[in-house]
Amino acid sequence: MTRRRPRLSLDAYERGVRERDRAVLAQAITLVESRDETDAALAQALLTRLLPATGGARRVGVTGVPGVGKSTFLDEFGMRLLSRGKRVAVLAIDPSSSISGGSILGDKTRMARLSLEKEAFIRPSPSGLTPGGIARRTRETMLLCEAAGFDVILVETVGVGQGETAVSDMVDFLLVLALPGAGDELQGIKKGVLELADAIGVNKCDGEGALRARTALHDLRAALRYLPRRRPSWKARALAVSGLTGEGLDALWDVVEEHRQTLEASGELAAMRAEQQRSWMWSLITERLERWFRAHPEVERRLAGIEADVVAGRMTPPVATDALFAAFTAATRLS
Amino acid sequence: MTRRRPRLSLDAYERGVRERDRAVLAQAITLVESRDETDAALAQALLTRLLPATGGARRVGVTGVPGVGKSTFLDEFGMRLLSRGKRVAVLAIDPSSSISGGSILGDKTRMARLSLEKEAFIRPSPSGLTPGGIARRTRETMLLCEAAGFDVILVETVGVGQGETAVSDMVDFLLVLALPGAGDELQGIKKGVLELADAIGVNKCDGEGALRARTALHDLRAALRYLPRRRPSWKARALAVSGLTGEGLDALWDVVEEHRQTLEASGELAAMRAEQQRSWMWSLITERLERWFRAHPEVERRLAGIEADVVAGRMTPPVATDALFAAFTAATRLS
Numbered sequence: 001m002t003r004r005r006p007r008l009s010l011d012a013y014e015r016g017v018r019e020r021d022r023a024v025l026a027q028a029i030t031l032v033e034s035r036d037e038t039d040a041a042l043a044q045a046l047l048t049r050l051l052p053a054t055g056g057a058r059r060v061g062v063t064g065v066p067g068v069g070k071s072t073f074l075d076e077f078g079m080r081l082l083s084r085g086k087r088v089a090v091l092a093i094d095p096s097s098s099i100s101g102g103s104i105l106g107d108k109t110r111m112a113r114l115s116l117e118k119e120a121f122i123r124p125s126p127s128g129l130t131p132g133g134i135a136r137r138t139r140e141t142m143l144l145c146e147a148a149g150f151d152v153i154l155v156e157t158v159g160v161g162q163g164e165t166a167v168s169d170m171v172d173f174l175l176v177l178a179l180p181g182a183g184d185e186l187q188g189i190k191k192g193v194l195e196l197a198d199a200i201g202v203n204k205c206d207g208e209g210a211l212r213a214r215t216a217l218h219d220l221r222a223a224l225r226y227l228p229r230r231r232p233s234w235k236a237r238a239l240a241v242s243g244l245t246g247e248g249l250d251a252l253w254d255v256v257e258e259h260r261q262t263l264e265a266s267g268e269l270a271a272m273r274a275e276q277q278r279s280w281m282w283s284l285i286t287e288r289l290e291r292w293f294r295a296h297p298e299v300e301r302r303l304a305g306i307e308a309d310v311v312a313g314r315m316t317p318p319v320a321t322d323a324l325f326a327a328f329t330a331a332t333r334l335s
Numbered sequence: 336m337t338r339r340r341p342r343l344s345l346d347a348y349e350r351g352v353r354e355r356d357r358a359v360l361a362q363a364i365t366l367v368e369s370r371d372e373t374d375a376a377l378a379q380a381l382l383t384r385l386l387p388a389t390g391g392a393r394r395v396g397v398t399g400v401p402g403v404g405k406s407t408f409l410d411e412f413g414m415r416l417l418s419r420g421k422r423v424a425v426l427a428i429d430p431s432s433s434i435s436g437g438s439i440l441g442d443k444t445r446m447a448r449l450s451l452e453k454e455a456f457i458r459p460s461p462s463g464l465t466p467g468g469i470a471r472r473t474r475e476t477m478l479l480c481e482a483a484g485f486d487v488i489l490v491e492t493v494g495v496g497q498g499e500t501a502v503s504d505m506v507d508f509l510l511v512l513a514l515p516g517a518g519d520e521l522q523g524i525k526k527g528v529l530e531l532a533d534a535i536g537v538n539k540c541d542g543e544g545a546l547r548a549r550t551a552l553h554d555l556r557a558a559l560r561y562l563p564r565r566r567p568s569w570k571a572r573a574l575a576v577s578g579l580t581g582e583g584l585d586a587l588w589d590v591v592e593e594h595r596q597t598l599e600a601s602g603e604l605a606a607m608r609a610e611q612q613r614s615w616m617w618s619l620i621t622e623r624l625e626r627w628f629r630a631h632p633e634v635e636r637r638l639a640g641i642e643a644d645v646v647a648g649r650m651t652p653p654v655a656t657d658a659l660f661a662a663f664t665a666a667t668r669l670s
Contacts, residue, residue: 047651055648136653143651194561195530223558226529274646281645281652282625288660289624290617310616311609313390316382316478317616318471325623 064177073243180216399512408578515551540575
């Protein structure tokens, strides 16, 4: 590894981000991603200062399994947003990825046109973090990008693990990309994801896929009638889109804007964001409590055996919980 | 309140439950529901002794919003199971209920025929507990009923709050009851519930409802194609049922049995139950950690202010978490 670049001052970071200096923004994100404790304190101080400048962007999550065409979609969708005068940031969450923390070479190839534009900003998430850690860094990166004046933040996640739930908890609008399958089922829709979607894009509705996409769309719309509303004032939409030809992408943006206006008018946007903040805080707290609990030597010593007894039906979970807490409390008093 | 009935000995509880003594079973459930600490210790000792005798029943959750016809359905379905030689227990979870802990008068009226049968056992959940507390008592009551030789445990929940998720986490099979709506939407299906269902029963498919039920069923089956599989080897089914005429109830039981055989053969039943036990333990642990954290005087003193800052966007959740943990840790060291 090369030697670490020296950090800027808090003032320099703040000024640079607010003045939309891309180099400083990139360094601020690196600061947020750092696991160094001094960096972490500086990062939190920076975020606290920038908070009043955040919250203005359209926060749009884009998810779909590998092969659904996310890269081509994001490249074309991003280019169209640029042509509407929007500044666009693409943040990628990929808990399964092993890409290096600093390199965006992969993303430059994936989004060939967008990555060359100076009003666009593409940033992958760092590897080697827990999914919770990646989500936290992505949220904070999103805030930095907002403070740097980006109008649209596209948060991309591959459809594995808990990615969609994490993204759904940080964005205003979640787009699920799917493919018309060979048979009569829609491909690439994971368990639970359909109910998180604000819109479903049936991608690759071009060329030979056109007919299948239209059939899938028709059935999908019928299916959506049976799903409860995503929000009291919003029912999920289904659209045919093509990352290749751009079909449906303008209509999709109109849906994002309509969603924004609807939720703003109903007061749900403010309520949703407040709730996202609150639940983020509580997930950090319970995560930390659980980590602390698991790390206690007495708990660690007994956990595997007790968990095995519980799983095998030899011990009830309440008895197991009591036993682990007894060990934990005794150890805590001694320390 | 009348004076509390004296408790039995551990041996007497165990023998009574194993010998299927209904009066002792009822007292054992009261013991499990008690908030007295001595009772709780006795209850856990009893459950630990009975554990080897549990796990044999068909655990079936039944959910649906008020008005969907759960009582009539359970009464008729229970009677049919009795006529097949099954012993049936009905446990009701109702987090919103204010019924008194001991009275089952309401349930005697609700399930008029079943409540008179001696091979059936109906028990409401105690009021005044947290949803988590009710779920815990219901799980433990289910174990007691299994040890008392009941073949089928029907766990009923009204479609409010987190009831379905709690039930889904303790049963093998979740039946969601719904109604054909006046328009083209199915009524009474809550957000997220469809994806938890192993089967959806379109109820009141009798008389004037017959035609609407059939249309709803047709559309629902199309919709189910778009939902991911409930389990790798099981795809949710949709059936027309009538609690009033009994139509579809034999077919429904066949589905429950087919589900059991399928999941047993694939090994998913054992894996699912093991996972239910593990996740029950962890939910008890994190619940207790969070309660402990919230109850700490320093945390309690600062929480409301910090949470308000987070929700209003004046403080980032990581900074808030650090501040609360600093208060918590300092207070813990002092105590």
